[in-house]
Amino acid sequence: MDIRQKSAVDAIVIGAGIAGIYALHKLRNELKLEVRGFEKGAGVGGTWFWNRYPGARSDTESYVYRYSFDPETFEGWPWTQKYASQEQMLAYLNAVVDRHGLRPSIQFDTRVTAATFDEQRGVWSVQTSDGAVVEARYLIASVGVLSKLNAPAIAGIDRFEGRQVHTGAWPHDLSLEGKKVGVIGTGSTGVQFIPAAAAVASRLTVFQRSAQYCVPAGSDQVPAEFIQDYRANFDGYWDRLRQTRIACGFAEAAIPAMSVSAEERHRVFEEHWQAGNGFRFMFGTFCDIAIDPAANEAACDFIRGKIAGIVKDPATAARLSPTQAYAKRPVCADGYYETFNRPNVALVDLKANPIVEATARGVRTADGREHELDVLVYATGFECVEGSYREMAIRGRDGALLVDHWGSRPCSYLGISVHGFPNLFMVLGPNSVFSNLAPAIETQVDWIAHLIDRSEQLGQVVIDTDSAAEQDWTGQCEQMAAYTLFPQVKSWIFGANIDGRPNRVLFFFGGLAAYRERLAEIAANGYAGYAFAPAEATILAASNDAVLSPSPWLA
DSSP states (O other): OOGGGOSEEEEEEEOOSHHHHHHHIIIIIISOOOEEEEOSSSSSOTHHHHOOOTTOBOSSOTTTSSOSSOHHHHHTSOOOBSSOBHHHHHHHHHHHHHHTTOGGGEEOSOOEEEEEEETTTTEEEEEETTSOEEEEEEEEEOOOSSOSBOOOOOTTGGGOOSEEEEGGGOOTTOOOTTOEEEEEOOSTTHHHHHHHHHTTOSEEEEEESSOOOEEOOOOOBOOHHHHHHHHHTHHHHHHHHTTSSSOSSSOOOOSOGGGSOHHHHHHHHHHHHHHOOHHHHHHSSOTTTTTOHHHHHHHHHHHHHHHHHHOSSHHHHHHHSOOSOSOSOOEEOTTTGGGGGSTTEEEEETTTSOEEEEOSSEEEETTSOEEEOSEEEEOOOBOTTTTGGGGSEEEOGGGOBHHHHHTTSOOOBTTTBOTTOTTEEESSOTTEEOSOHHHHHHHHHHHHHHHHHHHHHHTSOEEEEOHHHHHHHHHHHHHHHHHSSGGGSOOGGGTTTSTTOOOOOOEETTOHHHHHHHHHHHHHTTSTTEEEEOTTSOOOGGGGGOOOSOOGGGO
């Protein structure tokens, strides 16, 4: 029988992006479980399926924004570009799916609408948008950090006769050639979209909510000698990567910015500006850009100087120059500031001159001007991390709803498990590690698969985490975030891009190496914070003492 027709399986995976694909492979092909995947889109890829906007590409370098478990597919890939385009990433992920035979296990165009845990039987009952109900012992939510779209509320928007589109749901049939285009947002998507749109639109109006520190992406070609060395030393590259904080493939700085002269700081900043990449500029220049105000301000001054030197109109340059700390997720794009020198590009500062209403022909700003548009683009991001969970009614023990359990303070153990929701495992849930997503995903999926394998060896028991462990981890994440400058600015990495929502901690800022060390410590301490118990029993930590095969996390 086709796995997609079964009403009961061992595990269900929600989502078929980078995380869901690897989870399917790990559980089905390695643990030999019956696994069924549900994907709301018509194909695999997650972010790379939906974000088809002009200019869309990775801003993490290609050789580390990949799977490490599958060197064969990667080795044959034409990855001479430093940053993979959306089309290349989608093709790569499809190749991985087909190489490992995962497509027959995925049901496309299907949303999970609800999931309820049956305490007596230790199974999850999962309801889908087509009305089906499927049961599974394990539920893996790989719904993505950036999945639920966020769009601004504009008065009278129904009057607009042009086309509205969100960059996170870009239609196949939309061309911007020769059109009057407006775009709201200048985050990681906006800085990619704006130069691409300006090159083809008759006029581009950029509605800027917050000025952005944007670093060049840098040379787009990967040297042939590097590719050869990488392929010859694949495992070594990845072993070293996992021992770093951000896991983006560059040497992370160990020197404080204020420990060197002003001339040396400028030289280092210039060197990394020319090399390109936002993460490299923030974490490869000096070790304290994200934590020391003086170091941060030095970086801000350098980038503001670049803006002033690139943008010809002083008033436009001033509006493009941020005044807040350099403490959002770092972004990069080539030609971003240069785009504002084009005669067909205009900048509107929404803080000084907000949009007050939509009209039939465009939008009107507070100064009374009507901006005529054929297309209005929302590059306004997503309800980060927790958004997709708010679209599903997930109920754990005693019928408790997951989003009620979280309230205004999303919590978890390790960004993976939630107290009272046994055998539910999140990939990149609240308070997961802040780093390059690909190795973070592999780390979490490997840990989840290890826990499930342990459960299977114990005899199909349920795995829960205790409240103390959950609260301790959440508290640690909050303390670590407070040590940085990140909470000082309004940013999606704290969920504050959603109107009316205050900053909340959604990431572990200790880095991937420290996160992996923590997992090894947990395994060495008898899986502290976890409990394995029969479905009908209360949590019995004593069952953690069973003799099982060695843990790979202790290797």
